[in-house]
Amino acid sequence: QVQLVESGGGLVQAGDSLRVTCVASGRTFSMYSMAWFRQAPGKEREFAAGINWSNGYTSYADDVKGRFTISKDNAKNTVYLQMNSLKPEDTAAYYCAARSGIVSRRSDSYGYWGQGTQVTVSS
Numbered sequence: 001q002v003q004l005v006e007s008g009g010g011l012v013q014a015g016d017s018l019r020v021t022c023v024a025s026g027r028t029f030s031m032y033s034m035a036w037f038r039q040a041p042g043k044e045r046e047f048a049a050g051i052n053w054s055n056g057y058t059s060y061a062d063d064v065k066g067r068f069t070i071s072k073d074n075a076k077n078t079v080y081l082q083m084n085s086l087k088p089e090d091t092a093a094y095y096c097a098a099r100s101g102i103v104s105r106r107s108d109s110y111g112y113w114g115q116g117t118q119v120t121v122s123s
Contacts, residue, residue: 002026002112004096009117017084020117022096024077033103034079035110036070038092038119045095050083059084059103063089086121091116 029084034078049070052073054080055092069082081095096122097110103109 002098004098004112004114006043006094006096006114006117009093009094009119011120011122012086014087014121014123016086016118016121017082018086018119019080019082020094022079022081022114022117026042026093032098032100034096034098035103036079036081037095037107037110037115038090039089039095041091043092044099045107047105047107050105051079052102058102060104083119086119088121091119091121 002024003026004022004024006020006022010018012018031054033050033052036048037045038048039045044116046060048064051070051072055077067085070079072079097113098112099110099115
């Protein structure tokens with residue numbers, strides 16, 4: 001089984017930057033992908049960004065494209081989400097997820113999840 005642990009959330013002002021981190025441990029497979037989802041109170045969990053581990057291919061939701069960057073460190077089994085130009089609308093719990101296969105935007109296609117890290121953006 002794979003364990004995912006997020007960190008790096010916090011309280012920032014609009015326009016600020018923040019980087020959240022997800023460290024994976026346990027059993028992993030050669031062909032898998034990781035993603036960041038976010039969920040605000042009263043809303044469904046939504047895809048933010050994803051990355052294929054093997055080739056580094058990335059995918060972004062339209063509302064974060066150009067502001068957020070997902071990246072990975074193979075040696076550390078770690079994925080990052082660099083968030084720039086943060087807006088109050090970005091306020092949410094951010095979750096790291098992993099699945100076998102390529103990046104998907106469907107939350108129910110991911111079998112492994114972290115505990116989440118809260119990002120709050122004040123106006």
